[in-house]
Amino acid sequence: MKKIEQLKFNNTYAGLPDGFFSHVRPTPLGGAHLISVNPAVAELLELDISDLHQSDRLAMLCGQTVLDDMQPIAQCYAGHQFGSFVPRLGDGRAIMLGEIQTSQYGKWDLQIKGSGLTPYSRDGDGRAVLRSTIREYLCSEAMHGLGIPTTRALCMIGSDEEVYREQIEKGAMLLRTAPSHVRFGTFEYFYYSNRHEEIGLLMDYVIRHHYPELQDAENPALELLRVIIDRTASMIAQWQAVGFAHGVMNTDNMSVLGLTMDYGPFGFLDAYDPGFICNHSDYHGRYAFDQQPNIGLFNLSCLAQALLPAFGTDVDTAVNAAKQALEEYQSKYTHYYARLMRAKLGLQSRHDDDQAILQALLDLMAEDGVDYTILFRRLCDFSTQDSSGNHPLRDLFIHRDRFDQWAQRYAQRLSIEENSDSQRRTVMSRVNPVFILRNYMAETAIRQAQLEQDYSEIDRMLNLLQDPFTEQADYAHYAGFPPDWSQQISVSCSS
Numbered sequence: 125m126k127k128i129e130q131l132k133f134n135n136t137y138a139g140l141p142d143g144f145f146s147h148v149r150p151t152p153l154g155g156a157h158l159i160s161v162n163p164a165v166a167e168l169l170e171l172d173i174s175d176l177h178q179s180d181r182l183a184m185l186c187g188q189t190v191l192d193d194m195q196p197i198a199q200c201y202a203g204h205q206f207g208s209f210v211p212r213l214g215d216g217r218a219i220m221l222g223e224i225q226t227s228q229y230g231k232w233d234l235q236i237k238g239s240g241l242t243p244y245s246r247d248g249d250g251r252a253v254l255r256s257t258i259r260e261y262l263c264s265e266a267m268h269g270l271g272i273p274t275t276r277a278l279c280m281i282g283s284d285e286e287v288y289r290e291q292i293e294k295g296a297m298l299l300r301t302a303p304s305h306v307r308f309g310t311f312e313y314f315y316y317s318n319r320h321e322e323i324g325l326l327m328d329y330v331i332r333h334h335y336p337e338l339q340d341a342e343n344p345a346l347e348l349l350r351v352i353i354d355r356t357a358s359m360i361a362q363w364q365a366v367g368f369a370h371g372v373m374n375t376d377n378m379s380v381l382g383l384t385m386d387y388g389p390f391g392f393l394d395a396y397d398p399g400f401i402c403n404h405s406d407y408h409g410r411y412a413f414d415q416q417p418n419i420g421l422f423n424l425s426c427l428a429q430a431l432l433p434a435f436g437t438d439v440d441t442a443v444n445a446a447k448q449a450l451e452e453y454q455s456k457y458t459h460y461y462a463r464l465m466r467a468k469l470g471l472q473s474r475h476d477d478d479q480a481i482l483q484a485l486l487d488l489m490a491e492d493g494v495d496y497t498i499l500f501r502r503l504c505d506f507s508t509q510d511s512s513g514n515h516p517l518r519d520l521f522i523h524r525d526r527f528d529q530w531a532q533r534y535a536q537r538l539s540i541e542e543n544s545d546s547q548r549r550t551v552m553s554r555v556n557p558v559f560i561l562r563n564y565m566a567e568t569a570i571r572q573a574q575l576e577q578d579y580s581e582i583d584r585m586l587n588l589l590q591d592p593f594t595e596q597a598d599y600a601h602y603a604g605f606p607p608d609w610s611q612q613i614s615v616s617c618s619s
């Protein structure tokens with residue numbers, strides 16, 4: 125484990141030519157103090173966190189002191205936001221301090237979110253508020269705990285500085301990390317500014333550092349597109365299976381590594397509602413829960429277009445190859461989703477009827493507003509021995525007779541499985557979480573932090589969410605139904 129000043133940096137992105145980023149220094153936040161550190165990420169970065177709260181080290185963490193080996197930059201990108209193309213976005217409030225080279229776990233971007241103005245801030249103030257920082261900090265770790273690829277966060281820093289949103293809030297910083305923060309929109313930036321040479325450079329960079337197995341491919345651009353299609357399909361299938369709505373699936377928030385990134389107005393489903401819109405500023409439901417797989421395809425099509433000049437063939441050939449690659453998305457997504465949902469139902473073998481059984485359950489859950497996470501967790505205890513009408517689960521439904529019918533069908537399906545009830549319970553409880561980050565949970569931690577400067581619930585939740593498949597008696601209250609007040613929580617893009 126190294127002290128922060130001993131970390132090794134290898135700033136590969138800053139070695140790319142002008143136009144990929146801007147050199148910029150973080151603007152310190154007044155009264156900065158460490159709110160929470162994530163030991164799991166510290167271990168990944170091989171960082172000793174024992175004295176990070178000391179002012180000289182804290183200054184290094186929040187970019188006030190820039191170490192010799194750091195090369196702070198803001199990355200440049202474009203993106204389709206709610207379907208419309210914006211030619212220049214970029215890190216408007218995030219600054220990458222540098223890339224940490226670890227001895228065991230590869231290379232990690234160390235990025236501060238909320239670090240002040242950059243050349244890409246447009247009308248923004250370059251800041252992030254405590255509320256949204258807590259949400260991202262907890263949710264990225266919750267996703268990781270659920271086994272879903274995501275950016276991670278090392279720590280959160282609070283401050284005395286006021287930041288103006290719908291109301292006055294406190295500014296904060298999140299130390300975010302990922303092997304790379306390159307987005308679909310990074311490719312789009314160069315495509316739409318007609319800088320085809322840079323598309324090739326960016327592609328070579330992404331392949332060299334993140335997909336080295338593609339280096340000798342006959343058409344690396346096509347293979348890169350295909351692997352990103354695959355990873356994106358898999359990531360979105362995981363979102364759907366766990367009931368996660370991202371909320372702002374703009375192409376500038378889509379990672380070329382297939383990581384969940386840029387947590388804003390996200391939400392986990394409480395009651396199952398396929399049309400759930402977590403972002404209150406998403407008036408038309410473009411990013412509604414059940415739209416996410418389609419939006420994934422739209423976003424990948426934008427990426428495909430931006431990669432065309434790197435195909436090294438004539439336009440028609442490139443377009444045809446890209447189209448063929450995109451056609452694989454739907455079947456990949458369906459394959460990943462079906463596999464995950466079969467596992468959630470405890471089905472190890474495959475059967476023609478599986479999709480219909482799942483859909484019948486989901487339809488019933490939607491009609492009766494049944495809690496998604498609680499239903500699947502309790503389904504782990506389903507016993508094929510229960511006589512009809514006795515299933516403890518039936519009280520989650522309004523139409524209990526219809527649930528009984530479904531339960532009969534499900535029990536029949538389970539009878540052709542080799543697993544016993546107890547074996548199935550063990551396997552199912554590894555894929556059906558007890559804990560997700562419900563909005564009200566984040567809100568509980570936020571209110572304590574905002575009103576009482578009490579950050580202990582953040583650490584407790586972090587711990588809990590890192591192990592979401594294990595019942596934890598001390599946190600049984602977070603395993604139950606959300607309280608009624610949670611329906612009043614409103615999350616929007618303002619963060």
Ligand code: AMP
Binds near residue numbers: 213246250377619
């Ligand atoms: P988002 O949808 O939060 O990922 O942000 C979209 C774009 O707006 C990105 O380029 C962000 O860097 C930028 N942005 C968001 N909030 C701010 C802010 N408070 N100050 C400056 N730029 C911002």
Ligand code: MG
Binds near residue numbers: 376377386
């Ligand atoms: Mg973003």
